[in-house]
Structures are given as structure tokens and as C-alpha cells.
Amino acid sequence: MKLFYSPNACSLGIHIMLREIGQPFELVRTELHKGAQNTPEFRAINPKGKVPVLQRDDGSILTEFPAITFYLARTNPAANLLPADLEGEVRALELLDYMVATVHMRGFTRLLRPSIFSTTPGDEEKVKQAGRAIAEEGIANLSQRLGAKPYLMGDFSAVDCALFYLTLWANTRAEVALPANLAAHLARMLARPSVAQSLAAEGAA
Numbered sequence: 001m002k003l004f005y006s007p008n009a010c011s012l013g014i015h016i017m018l019r020e021i022g023q024p025f026e027l028v029r030t031e032l033h034k035g036a037q038n039t040p041e042f043r044a045i046n047p048k049g050k051v052p053v054l055q056r057d058d059g060s061i062l063t064e065f066p067a068i069t070f071y072l073a074r075t076n077p078a079a080n081l082l083p084a085d086l087e088g089e090v091r092a093l094e095l096l097d098y099m100v101a102t103v104h105m106r107g108f109t110r111l112l113r114p115s116i117f118s119t120t121p122g123d124e125e126k127v128k129q130a131g132r133a134i135a136e137e138g139i140a141n142l143s144q145r146l147g148a149k150p151y152l153m154g155d156f157s158a159v160d161c162a163l164f165y166l167t168l169w170a171n172t173r174a175e176v177a178l179p180a181n182l183a184a185h186l187a188r189m190l191a192r193p194s195v196a197q198s199l200a201a202e203g204a205a
Helices: 011-021 040-045 063-077 088-111 121-146 156-174 181-190 193-201
Strands: 002-005 028-029 052-054 061-063
Touching: 002 011, 011 063, 011 156, 011 193, 028 061, 052 063, 061 063, 061 156, 063 088, 088 156, 121 156, 121 181, 156 181, 181 193
Parallel strands: 002 028
Antiparallel strands: 002 052, 052 061
């Protein structure tokens, strides 16, 4: 398998999952900040122009964080990336969708890349403020969902990989305060070998 990723992007969550699985894979660096996602070569792989992209061993392409997560979990059940029961599975997918589609895309993207949402430079601060409000609300909701548990589903799962990249952004890029339980989750994730290896491989350790 090949993972097309960009440093500091949400693809880090998929990278961690691949290391948790322990199957061989290749990393293909895609510099989003340099516009590599807009090159004809990358668009031929993913016309949507974004990461993560997983190229499977048969050459077929999978995109979108939740879809890749589901595929990796179901093809590698021993890794326990998603709960095996229906209720646990739908709750995990519910969390994934909220973290990726709302907290990330509507919140942190506005906060960290306001120019995407505004063609008027004077409006960028308003865009950032809107993004901060969504991100902060999301962090509060996720803190409530985590509660006193070590991981979102109780035991480690793929949803923690998504939560990790959000809390990492909050802590290192966006200056969004983390409640104590999310700060502890971030520290717990940073202590996992898969996370340390992923950050080192991406040059972010």
C-alpha cells in the first residue's frame, strides 16, 4: 500500500493507523503548502486534490478519512481499529464524521487557512473567529465524550487517531486550549510507538 500524505495534515491519523496495523506500506510526501495537490500528476491520482489518499496493493485508490479508516479496520481486524459490534461501529463512525467534517473542516480549516473561505483580505479575521468558535465548541464536545476514559471508545481505536491530529493542531498550531482530559489524551497518544514513529517519519517529531 501507498499513503499519500502531507506533513501536519489529517493524513497523519491514517499514517498512525497503518503503523498500528503493522503491514508494510510506502509513504508518498505531498507538499500541500507548495500546491503539489494541484499538479496533473497528483490530480490523476485524486481529482479532489487532497490527502489522505491510500493506494491499495491492486492499484485502486481510496480517499476520504472515514472511508480509508473503515477499509483498514475491516481488512485488519486483529488491529482492533473499530469496534466489532454494530452499536460500537456506528458510534465510532459518528465520531469520525463529526471530527473530520465539522471540527476539522468547518472549524480548524477556517482558523488555520482563512483565505480558502474569503476572497477579501479584510474578511479573513472574521473567518478565523468563526472557525475558532466551531473548533472550540468541537473540542468541548469531544472532551465531554471522552470523559474519564483513556480513549474515546474506552480502548484505543481509529477515532483516537482523528482526535489526536485535532488536539495536536489545537496545541501546536491554533492556540485552542485543551481541557485536562484531552491534554492527557494527547500525551497518551504521543507516548504510543506508532505515533512517535509517524511523527518522526514525517519530520514532525
